[in-house]
Amino acid sequence: MADLPGHFDRPVHIAVIGGTGLGKIDGYTPVAAINPETPWGLPSSPIQILEHNGVPIAFLARHGLHHQFAPHEVPARANIAALRHIGVRTIIAFSAVGSLQEEIKPQDFVVPDQVIDRTKGVRPFTFFEGGVVGHVGFADPFDGGLADIVRSCASHMDGEGVVLHPKGTIICMEGPQFSTRAESNMYRSWGGSVINMSVLPEAKLAREAEIAYQMICMSTDYDCWHSSEDVDVAMVIRNMEANGRNAKRLVGAVLDQLSKQEHSNLVLAKHWEGASSGAVKFMTKPAGRNPEAMQKVEYLFPGFWKD
Ligand SMILES: CSC[C@H]1O[C@H](OP(=O)(O)O)[C@H](O)[C@@H]1O
Ligand SMILES: Nc1ncnc2[nH]cnc12
Secondary structure (H helix, E strand, O other), X not given: OOOOOOOOOOOOOEEEXXXXXXXXXXXXXXXXXXXXXXXXXXXXXXXXXXXXXXXXXXXXXXXXXXXXXXXXXXXXXXXXXXXXXXXXXXXXXXXXXXXXXXXXXXXXXXXXXXXXXXXXOOOOOOOOOOOOOOOOOOOOOOOHHHHHHHHHOHHHOOOOOOXXXXXXXXXXXXXXXXXXXXXXXXXXXXXXXXXXXXXXXXXXXHHHOOOEEEEEEEEEEEOOOOOOOOXXXXXXXXXXXXXXHHHHHHHHHHHHHHOOHHHHHHHOOHHHOOHHHHHHOOOOOHHHOOHHHHHHHHHHOOOOOOO
């Protein structure tokens, strides 16, 4: 990465965020590595710009190049702000998850459509604070259009009996310790399908930044509710080796779809445009606005405060 240019002069509309065991995606030509300093600090890692059939794609390693950020330490605001700033309007985010359901086997993938928040308030989770208040809708935390595209690529998954489950509820726990058996059973009773430590605040911040966001969950273990071996990191990493191959196949197919002209409005997240301005502009009256907080919002949305 060191010998790549540190700038890229075209907007990059699509990003892939890689998580545990997916610190890079092979098979693409790296053309730049950029490290924008945002009002919320630096992203987890330099953002690699890769070319896919002439289309630039940003790749960001959620836990850093050396997996040095614990889930609660991931600078999610800097990550999302940096991506937004370079032009990203669509994020496909990968995550290693535990399964809460028998039919979601290790090495299966899930395209979640719902989230239950079990983080503990220790992670910064909004761009809108400190003198600028905003409340965006989050009833459906993922982007339905992106989810449909991922589902349509299911046939690209490889392996005996491996399934891409088209929907599911993801529990986002605080971690970094795994759940107790009582918690794991409680999440099952809530209807949870899979569990991780990373979807929040990432998905909330993407919504605030008017970015279309879809997570792809890669099952690495049955969480400890299951009578098989209890989850540990070795188990996660073992299954991630197989999952990495399918992640690469799936991401290639998804990027091929997203590169098509017919999906250009989806990729540009036209349907999320104005979601935040509507939520932010009218809440805090001008007399109560803090100029520093306003400037931070301006980083996300240049020209936001004009008119
Ligand atoms: C090493 S298992 C727990 C760890 O794995 C997942 O990471 P990511 O979502 O970035 O793939 C999970 O969320 C936890 O952070
Ligand atoms: N069982 C589990 N709980 C939380 N996060 C995970 N990531 C992978 N497996 C997990």
